[in-house]
Amino acid sequence: MTFACKHYDHDAECCRRLKCECIPGRPGCMLDGQFELSEDLKERLKSLEDQGKVRDRKE
Numbered sequence: 001m002t003f004a005c006k007h008y009d010h011d012a013e014c015c016r017r018l019k020c021e022c023i024p025g026r027p028g029c030m031l032d033g034q035f036e037l038s039e040d041l042k043e044r045l046k047s048l049e050d051q052g053k054v055r056d057r058k059e
């Protein structure tokens with residue numbers, strides 16, 4: 001399955017909306033609440049949170 005998001009910055013390879021790594025379905029993502037994150041993505045998100053590299057709301 002392919003997916004394109006208008007918020008994805010292909011040059012910087014990150015999310016313009018959240019200004020951090022794209023993890024579809026994460027809190028603050030346009031897809032938030034539309035599906036369940038996989039365990040791998042949950043672990044990736046937790047790792048980024050621990051590093052202070054995530055934001056859960058757009059500003």
Ligand code: SF4
Nearest residue numbers: 005015022023029030
């Ligand atoms: S995190 Fe969500 S809103 Fe941001 S680029 Fe990825 S899919 Fe789009």
